[in-house]
Amino acid sequence: MALLCLIAVLGGPYLTDIATEAMIYTVMAVGISIFMANSGIVSFGHVTFALVGAYASAWQTCCAGMRGVFMPGLPQFLLDSKTPVLLAALVASLLASVVALVSGAAIMRLTGAAASIALLSLLFIVKTIYENWDSVTAGQSSLVGLPLYVDMWTAFGFASAAIVIAQVYNASSFGLLLRATREDEAAARASGVNIWRQRLIAFVISAFVTGAGGVLYGHYLGTLAVNVFWLDMTFVTLAMVVVGGMRSLTGAVVGAFAVTGLRQTLLALERGVDLGGVSISLPSGAQEIALAVILLLILTFRPQGLVGDNEMTWFGGARDSS
Amino acid sequence: MSELNTEAISVQFQGLRALDSVDLSLKEGEILGLLGPNGAGKTTLVNVISGFQRPTEGTVRVDGKSVGGLTPDALARCGVARTFQSVRLFRRLSVLENVEISALCHAKSRNEARSTARRALEFVGLGPVARRLAGELPYADERRVGIARALALRPRFLLLDEPAAGMTDSECRDLVEIVRQLPQSFGCAVLLIEHNIGLVMEVCNRLHVLNGGRTLADGPVETVRNNPDVIAAYLGGA
């Protein structure tokens, strides 16, 4: 918090932007981590919920009088609605949860790699639907004119709320039961744990938080395109969770900041910097490659991530070994 | 009076008949020893009873009602608990959490589950290590956590798959004391798989002997011990 004030006062618009972006990604990474850290299942599909959340918020708040022009297929009550942005964010995140409940009922019966691939299929399906559903998503073109209400402090508020939700879940009996299934499925079943049910509960909560991350993303940029919520974003958000520590909430937060900071530094280098009169710039694409290489190095030499299985105490919550 | 029965259970693995028409009964208050050489089908039978293995033929009944369609977790919640020959603790969770997880089946809150778990750990003598990570425990203690974890389910039938394997003599004696108290302290019947004949004779009321997937003998300890088939197939060789 103190650091954010410092950034706001001294950092200028550039650092403020980076901090805002880092906190938007924190919301997504924390959302993914609620499911991944406790279930042990790598999710290639969580960007689906960011996509659903972002568009659902746009349906309620976008484009002032132009909503019917961009999205003529929307039902009348949405075309007329003047939903306050925060209420719209809540409703949008809940819609992401509903999508998780319906799809998860089937996918959560799977385990390990099969579940990971099924989650990727979910992203393919939903992305394709949104891309071709021109009348409510503007299809292949972009939506512009989302209310720009996301500044650093809004993002900070959302990130804090996401962390609180994750912490409450982790400390609940549901979190503990899901960690049991992560450690040993057979032993969890012998201990009376309904694996499908526990995974589904976490999936729905994590979709809610990831959906909120998607909402922020749209209202930070002011424009939306379906193909933003695709493999690049999947890779970046997964990298955050893995870099920080796949089994830890603290890891997701640390990872979101570390990866955002790294990407922005590399992007700046791609644009070129002046060093004592010599201008150097990295070739474009260096950012993606460097991130991938760093991810490989971490997976090889520190598979538990930067913070391992450790948890920092957030907002005075109880420490829970997980 | 509650009772668990298997009726003509057979399990076929491709070419191998791991169990062949096995009838076994486990009655309230008793400790039944399940004996047999390696590969006799003991673990397979425990897997069938606890819902992990579907029998090719036959039925498992609890109090006369078939429980064939139930999943392992549903069976655990209805009072059929088991341990694993390979222990299978939740290694990156604390010892207390390991036991709390199964206690959550019947508890209304984490606090209530935690106190059930503490009592189960005290009972097996592991109160002092409750905060340690389960993966850091010595082998004998791991097995006792496994027993505490099963006890926290408040089982009516407890299936222990080689709980003494790899224990020293003094650890075995502690275990015998624990197992002996189970029917009175927890009100559950115990099925004990164990190779150490001395230990089995000491603690069991009745023995059931398997060999090559078939029942070789079933009855009071003295009768089974003097059964010539059993001596030839198992005791003689041990």
Ligand SMILES: Nc1ncnc2c1ncn2[C@@H]1O[C@H](COP(=O)(O)OP(=O)(O)O)[C@@H](O)[C@H]1O
């Ligand atoms: N899942 C399985 N698939 C194929 N064969 C199995 C399987 N489980 C056990 N078996 C075989 O069934 C027989 C009985 O095994 P098991 O029940 O583990 O014996 P025990 O516990 O008495 O040592 C063994 O020959 C074993 O190799």
Ligand SMILES: [Mg+2]
């Ligand atoms: Mg065995």
